[in-house]
Amino acid sequence: MSMTVRGVIARSEGAPVEVTDIVVPDPGPGEARVTVQACGVCHTDLHYREGGISDEFPFLLGHEAAGVVESVGEGVTEVEVGDFVVLNWRAVCGECRACAKGRPQYCFNTHNAVQPMTLTDGTPLSPALGIGAFAEATLVAAGQCTKVNPAADPAVAGLLGCGVMAGFGASVNTGEVGRGDSVAVFGCGGVGDAAIAGAALAGATTIVAVDRDPKKLEWAKSFGATHTVDASAVDAVEAIREATGGFGADVVVEAVGHPEVLKQAFYARDLAGTVVQVGVPTPNMVMPELPMIDFFGRGGALKPSWYGDCLPSRDFPELVDLYLQGRFPLEAFVTERIGIDGVEEAFAKMGTGEVLRSVVEM
Structure with a gap:
């Protein structure tokens, strides 16, 4: 059944973000519901809040995330319940002309979850980059989940979801x-x-x-x-x-x-x-x-x-392994760890150049 969790939304252009209850449905075919453990605060989230990407408010913000697969829908083979994953916003289709040419990093038909997450009154939310991970759980296409070594710190691994990988x-x-x-x-x-x-x-x-x-x-x-x-x-x-x-x-x-x-x-x-x-x-x-x-x-x-011309299934596990081996300083990008109610303040610090990344830990 659907679950109600706390999430960070941008309700209107330029307005301060809000922490509110959101409804995350059960995963349908090809979808996965992920318990979010950590999510980085990226400039792209601020662009959403400011209306610089689209006007499809309200937005469920957050996309640089790592967590654990809580449930999966019919036909999902990419991941299983209990897998530790980094979320990505380019779930390749495997069928478009780029994929057919053996260049899936340029996939022209990437996809997201079909079902909307909503406010408790039924208002549909637009998830940032198709992810929406400033929330205790989120619904994504299963292909947006990339399994990585669970020994990695979620606050560190999640940063591969956008800025560091780019x-x-x-x-x-x-x-x-x-x-x-x-x-x-x-x-x-x-x-x-x-x-x-x-x-x-x-x-x-x-x-x-x-x-x-x-x-x-x-x-x-x-x-x-x-x-x-x-x-x-x-x-x-x-x-x-x-x-x-x-x-x-x-x-x-x-x-x-x-x-x-x-x-x-x-x-x-x-x-x-x-x-x-x-x-x-x-x-x-x-x-x-x-x-x-x-x-x-x-x-x-x-x-x-x-997106750094990346292929998440190839690049995320490799970079996590390099980090765990001490060869790639992924942890150095984490300036501070904050709670879910600290996103607005993190945006302000971002604007003054005080941080490389604030990371929300759930």
Whole structure:
């Protein structure tokens, strides 16, 4: 039968979030109900609250989550009751043209649970990224559950559900950083620092972190940056060239989501280098103006990165294992652990740059 649990909702644009009772139905065919143990507070949740993604209020917020499968619906084979899982927002279909080409990380037909979660008066909720995990339990498509080693701390493992995976994958999957490469990362929040950590793990020897916040530059060094650039004080492009022998970086990751930063990233790469954009722009932003001869003459690649071009079934277990082996500092992204009633305050801390990630523990 359905269960009533506490959850965090955004009832209207810009209004403070509320903790209220929500109704989570029994899983139907292809669905799973998950007892949420921990969920990170991501910028995307704030974008939902501010109406920056859609106007389908009320939203059930939260999506960077880990927990235990409580029940499953008919036909579910991916997971079983009792499995420890990280939730993902790209449940691949296995049938679309991307999947048919053997590139399921680009699946064009990802899916979510069909049944809605609701308020107690029956009002349907729109779950953030199809997950809605600032709640004691949530309903998702079974394919959104990725089984990982249960030895992992849920507050740490859940961060793979969005920001850390996006940044790590931007370097390793999209940018294809390899041994001896030089890398520059614009924006040293959670996503940018994950890109730095991924580049370090992949064997990059020069990693240049660019930001305007001294505290974030210090964080970047702890994740593997070999050089830091305060973009408020110096020309970031020239500083990156200086750090790379005058050439520019082999791979430049734009983790801000701003046209002018993307333009800087373009000019900060070496000839035939790669620019990866993983920072999420707002809908009104347009590509920066570039002389076509510069685009043509520099060669290389300009690549957007969808969710770090990850395949959760492949990447989540591997990264959890690397974390448990002490080879990937996943725990370092957790700045604070809070209760379910602390989300609004966590949004404020996010805005002032005080935290990499606040994590709600249920």
